Structures are given as structure tokens and as C-alpha cells.
Amino acid sequence: MSSISESVAEAQAKLEQAQRLSDLKEIELEFLGKSGKLTLLMKQLGSLPAEERPAFGQQLNEAKSRVQGLLNEKHDAIADLELSEIMASESIDVTFPGRRRAKPLCHVLELTIQDLKSFFTGLGFEYLESPDLEEFRYNFDALNYPPGHPAMDDQDTFYIDADHVMRTQTTALQGRVFEKKKPPIRNFTIGRCYRNEAVDRTHGHTFMQIDAFMVDKGVSMAHLKGVLSELARTLFGSETKTRFRPDFFPFVEPGVDFAISTPRFADGRWLELGGAGLVHPKILAHYGIDPSVYSGFAFGLGVERMPMLRYGIEDLRHFFDNDRRFLSQFN
Numbered sequence: 148m149s150s151i152s153e154s155v156a157e158a159q160a161k162l163e164q165a166q167r168l169s170d171l172k173e174i175e176l177e178f179l180g181k182s183g184k185l186t187l188l189m190k191q192l193g194s195l196p197a198e199e200r201p202a203f204g205q206q207l208n209e210a211k212s213r214v215q216g217l218l219n220e221k222h223d224a225i226a227d228l229e230l231s232e233i234m235a236s237e238s239i240d241v242t243f244p245g246r247r248r249a250k251p252l253c254h255v256l257e258l259t260i261q262d263l264k265s266f267f268t269g270l271g272f273e274y275l276e277s278p279d280l281e282e283f284r285y286n287f288d289a290l291n292y293p294p295g296h297p298a299m300d301d302q303d304t305f306y307i308d309a310d311h312v313m314r315t316q317t318t319a320l321q322g323r324v325f326e327k328k329k330p331p332i333r334n335f336t337i338g339r340c341y342r343n344e345a346v347d348r349t350h351g352h353t354f355m356q357i358d359a360f361m362v363d364k365g366v367s368m369a370h371l372k373g374v375l376s377e378l379a380r381t382l383f384g385s386e387t388k389t390r391f392r393p394d395f396f397p398f399v400e401p402g403v404d405f406a407i408s409t410p411r412f413a414d415g416r417w418l419e420l421g422g423a424g425l426v427h428p429k430i431l432a433h434y435g436i437d438p439s440v441y442s443g444f445a446f447g448l449g450v451e452r453m454p455m456l457r458y459g460i461e462d463l464r465h466f467f468d469n470d471r472r473f474l475s476q477f478n
């Protein structure tokens with residue numbers, strides 16, 4: 148019997164000394180845990196004479212709830228104390244300056260694309276997209292490449308299977324449009340092109356092109372030169388000169404390469420932007436557009452070249468590095 152009151156007195160003394168919630172855990176274990184002192188006393192019950200058992204059991208239960216009650220009281224007191232300690236040590240200084248978030252930047256290529264879109268929609272060209280993973284027939288056959296023609300070697304690309312390639316030129320949109328639309332047609336597209344190319348300062352295996360084409364009655368080289376010259380002056384300044392020299396592409400006749408020159412960069416040297424020409428009459432006829440009534444122009448230009456010239460960017464690989472020091476210069 149006395150060991151019950153001894154245990155309670157012992158627990159009470161320990162609780163008075165307890166400072167932390169962790170101390171309380173230990174005390175709880177020591178007296179009320181599975182092998183706690185009061186728990187073990189319960190096991191003596193069986194060895195007592197039958198008439199003593201009820202009184203012993205009752206005393207033990209009272210002792211256990213007394214210790215539990217003391218534990219709870221002490222727990223509340225210590226928890227309050229610990230909370231105010233935490234509040235004091237972790238207080239927030241609301242006047243402290245925050246961490247600055249990096250300003251989102253628009254990629255210089257995207258800025259160029261926006262300029263191109265507003266220029267061509269302004270001239271009444273409708274923007275369309277076609278897939279990067281293109282059918283061989285749109286990338287080559289529809290553009291009048293005879294089977295095995297060496298011009299395809301200039302645009303060696305990544306073949307996915309016998310019928311699909313990563314498109315080498317955004318000109319691949321033409322066949323898709325001519326299948327569905329009849330003149331007047333004025334469309335343009337901007338997108339990635341892929342070529343199996345040795346990468347250097349001015350060539351990527353992945354790069355962007357803009358292609359535009361217009362088919363209507365009486366469309367001539369004069370319209371082509373007018374549109375490209377206006378584009379050059381809009382992008383590179385009013386003093387920009389343009390040059391058109393004969394060149395070969397299977398899908399135009401005549402074909403030209405298109406270059407610009409301005410005193411503002413490269414000491415006025417001629418810089419090639421892309422290819423152009425009048426849509427080949429065979430292509431028009433193939434799609435049921437009578438070439439004796441209708442004619443059209445088409446051109447395809449490299450997009451990276453434009454900001455490279457405009458801002459004097461000397462290496463096309465900067466566009467893909469995502470270095471903020473580079474990108475932040477254009478915003």
C-alpha cells in the first residue's frame with residue numbers, strides 16, 4: 148500500500164522540478180508507461196488476499212489519475228511557456244526588405260516574332276502554323292523536288308520514318324494551304340526548322356524561319372520586292388538597301404536570294420536573309436490553280452539572322468543558352 152503513495156509523492160516531486168515538455172514525457176513513462184512504476188504495482192494485485200484486492204485496486208486507480216492530472220496541469224503551463232519562447236526567438240521583422248524576384252524577360256527571338264507578326268498581319272497576311280514533324284510529301288514532293296533531287300542534300304534532316312521528317316523549311320506550309328484554299332491567298336508562318344548541319348556561329352541544327360506567300364491575279368516580282376524591301380526598312384531602318392540575285396529553289400521560278408545592306412552594321416556589307424521567288428507554275432497547276440490566270444510570290448527567311456544583324460549578336464548559340472545576362476539586354 149505504502150508503495151502507491153510513495154510513487155505518487157515521487158512523481159509529484161519530479162513534476163515540480165520539470166522544466167520542458169520532454170521532461171514530462173519521461174515522467175509519464177516512468178510512472179504510467181507500460182513498465183511504469185504504477186503500472187507494475189497493478190501486477191501485485193493477484194498476489195494479495197482476495198479481501199484486500201478491491202481497496203488496493205481503487206487506491207491504485209486514484210493514484211494513476213492523480214499523477215495523470217498533475218501531468219496535464221504541468222503540461223499546459225510548460226506548453227504556454229515554450230510557445231512564448233518560440234514567439235520571442237522567431238519574431239518576424241515586417242520592415243525587413245524582401246528578396247527581389249527576377250523580372251520575367253521576353254526572349255529576343257520572341258520579340259522579333261512579334262515584330263514580324265504585326266508587320267505581315269498589317270499587310271493582310273493571315274498567320275498559320277504547320278507541324279514541326281512534317282510529312283515528307285509536304286516538305287519535299289509538294290515543293291516540286293523530283294525524287295532523289297540533289298537540292299534535298301542541302302537540307303539533310305532528321306528522318307523519323309520513310310514518310311516523316313523534322314521539317315527543313317517552313318515552306319512546307321504551302322502544300323497544306325494550296326490543298327484547301329483557292330486564290331486570293333495570303334499566308335505566313337513562323338516556326339522551327341531542323342537540319343543535319345554542322346553547328347557554328349551562324350548555323351544551328353534547329354533554327355527558325357518565316358515563310359510567306361501570296362497568290363492572286365497579276366502577282367509579280369515587283370510585289371515580292373516591294374514587300375521584302377518594306378520589311379527590311381521596318382526591321383533595320385529606312386536607309387536599308389535590298390539586293391535580289393538569281394538563285395535556285397525547285398519551288399520558285401524565277402528564284403532569288405535576298406540580302407540587305409545598311410551602314411548601321413557590318414560596314415554596309417551585303418547580308419543574306421533568305422530565299423524568294425515566284426511560285427513555280429507547276430505547283431499552282433498541280434493544285435488546280437490555273438497558272439495562266441494566277442501567279443504568286445513566296446519567300447523564306449532565317450529569323451535568328453534578324454536580331455543578330457539588328458543588335459550585333461555574333462553567335463546564334465546565345466539564343467539557346469538562356470543566360471539572363473544576354474537576354475536582359477533586349478528588354
Ligand code: FA5
Pocket residue numbers: 315316317318342344349350351352353354355356358396399402419420421422423424445446447448449450451452
Ligand atoms: C530555304 O529554306 C527556302 N525554303 C527559302 C525559300 C522560301 C525560297 C520560299 C524561295 C521561296 P535556305 O535553305 O536558303 O532556303 O534557308 C533560308 C534561310 O534560313 C537562310 O538564308 C538562313 O537565314 C536561314 N537558315 C538556313 N539554314 C540555317 C541554319 N542551319 N541555321 C540558321 N539559319 C539557317
